[in-house]
Amino acid sequence: DAGVTQSPTHLIKTRGQQVTLRCSPKSGHDTVSWYQQALGQGPQFIFQYYEEEERQRGNFPDRFSGHQFPNYSSELNVNALLLGDSALYLCASSLGLAEEYQETQYFGPGTRLLVL
Amino acid sequence: RKEVEQDPGPFNVPEGATVAFNCTYSNSASQSFFWYRQDCRKEPKLLMSVYSSGNEDGRFTAQLNRASQYISLLIRDSKLSDSATYLCVVNRRSGGYQKVTFGTGTKLQVIP
Numbered sequence: 051d052a053g054v055t056q057s058p059t060h061l062i063k064t065r066g067q068q069v070t071l072r073c074s075p076k077s078g079h080d081t082v083s084w085y086q087q088a089l090g091q092g093p094q095f096i097f098q099y100y101e102e103e104e105r106q107r108g109n110f111p112d113r114f115s116g117h118q119f120p121n122y123s124s125e126l127n128v129n130a131l132l133l134g135d136s137a138l139y140l141c142a143s144s145l146g147l148a149e150e151y152q153e154t155q156y157f158g159p160g161t162r163l164l165v166l
Numbered sequence: 167r168k169e170v171e172q173d174p175g176p177f178n179v180p181e182g183a184t185v186a187f188n189c190t191y192s193n194s195a196s197q198s199f200f201w202y203r204q205d206c207r208k209e210p211k212l213l214m215s216v217y218s219s220g221n222e223d224g225r226f227t228a229q230l231n232r233a234s235q236y237i238s239l240l241i242r243d244s245k246l247s248d249s250a251t252y253l254c255v256v257n258r259r260s261g262g263y264q265k266v267t268f269g270t271g272t273k274l275q276v277i278p
Binding site: 106138154159 | 170174200207208209210211212215253255260261263264265266267268269270271
C-alpha cells in the first residue's frame with residue numbers, strides 16, 4: 051500500500067523564479083491538501099483539492115496555485131518566489147467524504163524549498 | 167487569539183518520566199482532534215485520534231475536555247525515542263468542508 055509521495059525532496063530557487071511541487075496521494079484517497087511549514091512553526095494550510103477543484107483555501111496569496119489530476123495526484127505552483135517562501139511544503143491526503151474521524155490526513159515526506 | 171495554541175517547550179524530561187502536554191482551541195464548533203508526532207526534518211505522522219471518552223494506546227493517553235476546550239497528551243515511562251515535536255490538530259466543519267488547524271507544536275526532549 052503506497053503512502054503519500056512527493057517530489058522533489060529538495061529544491062533551491064532564486065527570488066522571482068517559479069516552482070512546481072508534486073504529490074501523489076495514498077492509495078484509495080481522493081483529497082489532497084497542501085501545507086507550508088516554516089522552521090519552528092506548525093504546518094499552515096495552503097489549499098485543498100477534491101474532484102480536481104480547489105475547495106478550500108488558506109490565507110495565501112494568488113502566487114500559490116494548484117491543480118489536481120484525474121488520478122488524484124496534485125501539483126503546487128508558486129510564482130514570483132520570495133525569500134519568505136523558503137519552507138517545508140507538505141502534502142497530505144485523505145478521504146473527501148469520509149466520516150468525521152476517518153478524515154485523518156496522512157502526510158508525504160515533504161519538499162524542502164530554499165529561496166536565495 | 168490563535169485558533170489552536172500549544173506551549174512550544176522544550177520539555178526536557180529524564181527517561182522513565184511521565185510528561186503531559188496540553189493544547190487549547192478557541193472554536194467551540196471544533197469536532198475532531200488529533201495528536202501528530204513530527205521528528206526533526208521529517209513529516210508529521212499520526213500518533214492518535216482524541217475521543218470524547220479519552221483513549222489510550224500503550225504508554226500514550228489522550229483526553230478531550232470540551233467544556234474547557236483543550237486536549238491533552240500524556241506519555242508514561244518516556245523513552246529516548248519519544249523525543250520529537252508533538253503537534254495538536256483540530257478539525258471543524260466550515261462551509262461543508264473540513265477545516266484543519268495545526269498548533270505550532272510542543273518539543274519534547276527525553277534525556278538519558
